[in-house]
Amino acid sequence: MGAAYETIHFKAEACDGCNDCMTACAMAKTQTEEHLHSRIQIVPSGEGFELAICRQCGDPKCVLNCPAAALSKNAGSGVVDWDGSKCVNCLLCTVGCAYGGIAYDSIASHVIKCDMCEGAPACVQACTPGALKHITTARIYNEAGKLEDLFAPGLSGCQGCNTELIMRHALRRIGPDVVVATPPGCIPGMGSVGYNGLTGTKVPVFHPLLTNTASMLAGVRRQYKRAGRDVLAVALAGDGGTADVGFQSLSGAAERGEEILYICVDNEGYMNTGMQRSGCTPYGAWTSTTPVGERAHGKTQDAKNLPLLMVMHNCDFVATASTAFMEDLYDKLDRAIVAAKTGFAYLHIYSPCTTGWRFPSDQNVEVARKAVETNFVLLWEFNPADGLQFTHPVENARPIDEYLEVLGKYRHLDPDQVAHIERSLANNLARIRGFAAAEGTASAEAGRA
Amino acid sequence: MMQHAHYLIVGASHAALSALHAIRLHDAEGDVTLLTRDDSLPYSPTVLPYVVSGRSDPGRVFLRDEGYFSEHKVNYLRGAKVQKLNSGESAVELADGSKIGFDKLLLATGAAPMLPAIPGLAGLKFHVLRTLADAVSLREALPRIKRALVLGGGLIGMHAAENLAKGGVEVSVVEMQPHVLAGYFDAEASGMIEAVFAAKGVRLLLGTSVAAFTPNGEGCRAKLADGTEIDADLLLVATGVAPVTDFLDGSGVETERGVLVDEHMRTNVANIWAAGDVAQARGFYSSERIINGILPDAVDQGRIAGMAMAEDPGTHDYAGGVPLNTYSFFGQHAVSVGVHEGALEASGVEVKKQVDAAHNHYLKIVLKDRRLAGIFGVNAAFDPGIMWELILRGIDLGDEKLAFLRSPQDTARALMSKNWR
Ligand SMILES: Cc1cc2nc3c(=O)[nH]c(=O)nc-3n(C[C@H](O)[C@H](O)[C@H](O)COP(=O)(O)OP(=O)(O)OC[C@H]3O[C@@H](n4cnc5c(N)ncnc54)[C@H](O)[C@@H]3O)c2cc1C
Ligand code: SF4
Ligand code: SF4
Numbered sequence: 001m002g003a004a005y006e007t008i009h010f011k012a013e014a015c016d017g018c019n020d021c022m023t024a025c026a027m028a029k030t031q032t033e034e035h036l037h038s039r040i041q042i043v044p045s046g047e048g049f050e051l052a053i054c055r056q057c058g059d060p061k062c063v064l065n066c067p068a069a070a071l072s073k074n075a076g077s078g079v080v081d082w083d084g085s086k087c088v089n090c091l092l093c094t095v096g097c098a099y100g101g102i103a104y105d106s107i108a109s110h111v112i113k114c115d116m117c118e119g120a121p122a123c124v125q126a127c128t129p130g131a132l133k134h135i136t137t138a139r140i141y142n143e144a145g146k147l148e149d150l151f152a153p154g155l156s157g158c159q160g161c162n163t164e165l166i167m168r169h170a171l172r173r174i175g176p177d178v179v180v181a182t183p184p185g186c187i188p189g190m191g192s193v194g195y196n197g198l199t200g201t202k203v204p205v206f207h208p209l210l211t212n213t214a215s216m217l218a219g220v221r222r223q224y225k226r227a228g229r230d231v232l233a234v235a236l237a238g239d240g241g242t243a244d245v246g247f248q249s250l251s252g253a254a255e256r257g258e259e260i261l262y263i264c265v266d267n268e269g270y271m272n273t274g275m276q277r278s279g280c281t282p283y284g285a286w287t288s289t290t291p292v293g294e295r296a297h298g299k300t301q302d303a304k305n306l307p308l309l310m311v312m313h314n315c316d317f318v319a320t321a322s323t324a325f326m327e328d329l330y331d332k333l334d335r336a337i338v339a340a341k342t343g344f345a346y347l348h349i350y351s352p353c354t355t356g357w358r359f360p361s362d363q364n365v366e367v368a369r370k371a372v373e374t375n376f377v378l379l380w381e382f383n384p385a386d387g388l389q390f391t392h393p394v395e396n397a398r399p400i401d402e403y404l405e406v407l408g409k410y411r412h413l414d415p416d417q418v419a420h421i422e423r424s425l426a427n428n429l430a431r432i433r434g435f436a437a438a439e440g441t442a443s444a445e446a447g448r449a
Numbered sequence: 450m451m452q453h454a455h456y457l458i459v460g461a462s463h464a465a466l467s468a469l470h471a472i473r474l475h476d477a478e479g480d481v482t483l484l485t486r487d488d489s490l491p492y493s494p495t496v497l498p499y500v501v502s503g504r505s506d507p508g509r510v511f512l513r514d515e516g517y518f519s520e521h522k523v524n525y526l527r528g529a530k531v532q533k534l535n536s537g538e539s540a541v542e543l544a545d546g547s548k549i550g551f552d553k554l555l556l557a558t559g560a561a562p563m564l565p566a567i568p569g570l571a572g573l574k575f576h577v578l579r580t581l582a583d584a585v586s587l588r589e590a591l592p593r594i595k596r597a598l599v600l601g602g603g604l605i606g607m608h609a610a611e612n613l614a615k616g617g618v619e620v621s622v623v624e625m626q627p628h629v630l631a632g633y634f635d636a637e638a639s640g641m642i643e644a645v646f647a648a649k650g651v652r653l654l655l656g657t658s659v660a661a662f663t664p665n666g667e668g669c670r671a672k673l674a675d676g677t678e679i680d681a682d683l684l685l686v687a688t689g690v691a692p693v694t695d696f697l698d699g700s701g702v703e704t705e706r707g708v709l710v711d712e713h714m715r716t717n718v719a720n721i722w723a724a725g726d727v728a729q730a731r732g733f734y735s736s737e738r739i740i741n742g743i744l745p746d747a748v749d750q751g752r753i754a755g756m757a758m759a760e761d762p763g764t765h766d767y768a769g770g771v772p773l774n775t776y777s778f779f780g781q782h783a784v785s786v787g788v789h790e791g792a793l794e795a796s797g798v799e800v801k802k803q804v805d806a807a808h809n810h811y812l813k814i815v816l817k818d819r820r821l822a823g824i825f826g827v828n829a830a831f832d833p834g835i836m837w838e839l840i841l842r843g844i845d846l847g848d849e850k851l852a853f854l855r856s857p858q859d860t861a862r863a864l865m866s867k868n869w870r
Pocket of ligand 3: 067093
């Protein structure tokens, strides 16, 4: 399998035309401030700005156009390297590039192109308005891609299921020294616990009751610890089993500080058994038990904020995450794994459900992204020392309609219901912002010890 | 038993390698044989003038190494000249008499120098420049000669003339047209290029031709149409090239000047494709089939042929050949993309020209119905790749028209950044 590579992302709306990136690039490459030498070129466009820079193409045409073998795609770094000792200045590469990514520098008298500054692009560091971003997500693909998938192939999730994605990513990262609890729900439903003595995982897995996941897992972890083995205890549970039926044992385990990593995969209902409402189903949503008809118009209560409830348990680590923001998800997974060795870690991952929410199966990650970009879902993390922090604050949220209109379960909403949702989101945002503004307290830390 | 390949590619230069690349993107396993009459790893004819001048080390110009072929499971055969194609039997015959069968065949044999019918030429020792061996023998000749005569002021002749001059040789160029690089540049731009050559001591004899040659020691004496005589120790013939199609006689593959192909580079024979300098494919400005004869087009056509051969569902139609040229000479550069106003129907055509002779700066933009049709520059800054794409996409410059005429590079970059996002 090929490698994935880092890229530089340009957010045209954020660029104010200061040209600091060009100065930084010229300095880095030629120790002058001459913008002609800059490998990144900002150009005016109407009221705003656009840019020309090498995309380090996966299938670079400049390379195929070079008659002198002076250009090549570096399989390690992904950078399209230029070798000045072979270049004959024919400029044919500039014909191949449709991005202005390689251009003739009339002072230096040869072509120039971006080389990504050995992994730390000077332009990005110089961009104060944040229009340039160094995207390093490739690291996840390259690193996690090498780890073993600890679920068996061929699980029978619905087409386009986000939950399957979450399970596989999480266990890959966690690794084989683990015992997994999967209470009733989609996760065992798609075959992860298996049948007839065979499991759907390559690691020990068990199927607790909906009500006792956290307490059983706490016992398993204690027993391993007593035997002197460092085995991570992980729950992969749905929101119903977590927020409603299983909440009592979850709350108890969290309060006792059991050493568990509890991952709640939130698809906003009991989707496996026929799409019934749960305590996490949002206001207005259609489910089979909050139907839509002449009188009923979906769920009439707001969802409970489960991750916030876990913060109130003062767990060692609590975070929300989304598969549309993988770097963020992986950072949190890493911290949760560490936290679960000494205390209770809770990870709440949103999982749009193609079948139960009714949207096309190729749109899952788009739906997850829209949820975050409209502030329907807030990404944050908490630990007792530092308090609560946003990890992906969304300043200019998109209108909530952009999220609601893609989901069949909201198709019936009337303007009053949309207004209700907007109010709830505003309240939720204000509440989480309040937590984020408060400092983490030393006493909270002391309370745990 | 006769050798057999699922994909057989004849040629190992730009069109061939681009097709191979496209095949391997879609089909990692299907067996591929790539063959060339050369004895070396693949190289580009375009790099040869730099081998002559010594700027490029002939050992470092190879486009692929052995590792590439083994990694991509490609059977690379060198010194394998195809002398006959039997399309009924789906097999080619090599010069040594052996045969290779194929399921699918790509003809990427490029072009070879065309020799003019000038009395006395046949009896002379002269050079051409198309293969690495040609370049090396020219380079080896340099120390022994003082005066060179280059026949032809096209791209190849001019490249060679410059590099011979840089090698310390007194060079004369004879060109039949009134200007060098005809077709790509107009008289004014060509004139600027000619002035640079003249200033470097290259003698340009334009609008004339050689009537006859006579041998003169190791070299020759050329008698021009007007009676002028030129003595030279070395003669380089660069009067044009013709597609290499000799081995297709009797094969049933349709040829005109080159091998006739459709929008997927397929010939009239269902399992045979052709791409690059050997192919005659549709032009961008008219559906008439032309030979564009440039490297970027060989790459493009090769890719389309490779995708079609591998049955890649992403295969797209060839947009048609656009004349393109980047030409650097004595540290200066000239670029031409598209066509001049003369090639277009007059309605809706706008031309803007900016010339600063003192600084050898020239820029001409040709628009048709607010769309770019051609852009030509001498020492002018613009991105040919973006301009090419603007032409292919037929992008309406709309409100940006004036900005484009004022500063084509920045405006085109902004259009690209917005449109290709
Ligand atoms: C000196 C020079 C300078 C040039 N400069 C430029 C430039 O600046 N810009 C530009 O765009 N273009 C330039 N060109 C043209 C450019 O090189 C060609 O357009 C390009 O190489 C075409 O690629 P191709 O793969 O179609 O054919 P070619 O490059 O001609 O390759 C043909 C291949 O087929 C092989 N072959 C031929 N016949 C047989 C046979 N019977 N059996 C087996 N193998 C065979 C050859 O060995 C070779 O590998 C230049 C050409 C020359 C000679
Ligand atoms: S120079 Fe252009 S074609 Fe080459 S890798 Fe960069 S963006 Fe792609
Ligand atoms: S200018 Fe240099 S890098 Fe670009 S195609 Fe020519 S030889 Fe290659």
